[in-house]
Amino acid sequence: MTDDAARFGDPRLPAETITSKSHLFRLAALPPTTYDGGTQQQAHEDNFPILQGQQASIQLITLQPGGIREPHWHPSAWEINLVTKGVATWVLIDGNGNHESFDAHVDDLVFAPQGSLHYFENRGAEDLDVLIVQNASAAEDKDNIGIGETVSQLPPEVLSAVFGVPVETFRSFKKLDNAVTILRSQ
Template sequence: MLWYLGFFFFIANLLLVSSYKSLIHENLFHLSKTKALKYEGGNIWQADEISFPILKHQFGSMAIVTLKVGGIRQPHWHPFAWELNFVVSGKSEWSIVGTDGRHDSFVANAGDLVFIPRGIFHYFANADREEELKVLIIFNSGQVVEDDDIGIVPSLNEMPVDILAASFGMPKDYFKDIPRNMTSTPILLRKDTKHRRLPHSQNRWIN
């Protein structure tokens, strides 16, 4: 009798597990229900090969970034991925720095696309004084954003003062007050935006 009872519960458990698995759609990811990475200047939602396992070995991931008024995506570059940015809402300012002195600065509005090649230094910021900025970003890498992101703050933190002085052609005293051992924060907040002017649009990307 006990043997039959145990067998019954075993089969019932298998059916329950099978039924549960059938409810999991591996191609579906509820991004809006995930916990955002929250910073003073805005938030980041991510879907990568860790949070959305089907992306593993598919060379793709995405993020949604929202920036408050005054919010800045810290200047950075990605060693392993290019990125395609779609401005969902708001107004954004961009600066991109490439090799051989090439650079590009412009304002992108809702509905615009901005492409950043792999390994290219760049930043974007909220250019509106009243409205939040929302940007959808597609990467050709499945890595978590933090694992493929080198920011300007940790980069300068690790440089000796004399190296910075020589690089910029400035006295060492100019760099002595740079904060050290700072935690890298992907999204920053600019405190005063009332009287700030947007950078002039310029393009020196094409030689």
């Protein structure tokens, strides 16, 4: 054993992972959160205690045909998305003014940098499954700012100035206090 290993422990085995907490989480057995347009299942620090302090969570998003993962961003996390079923139509906009749109197929990975606005949708005829790994241990609703919540909280006069349309266009917008997460195209 090296001097460092003797003093600080084996760096290959972080002390915080050697606990009596279960290392196994059955994601598919978790009751899904159901939305109009799809479902979400997530392992995070509140339901998988070993993730506390690990800066890691994983979720499975299933979008039905016409389902949309609300445009959103994470102020403190990036994410890696793996398409496991179907085809996901993606849009990513980062803070450097880059805009990208593309289709991701089974076994394709999509990286959404921290702070980037992104979303995906299912334009296909079968369900779409996307497995998402994030570098945040929090539940999705604690590290997700949705565009619906954001826009609905802005004054109609500000939205009118941004989009160049009459202020009345925005007066009837309902106020959202949380991200929508998953919705269906109208």
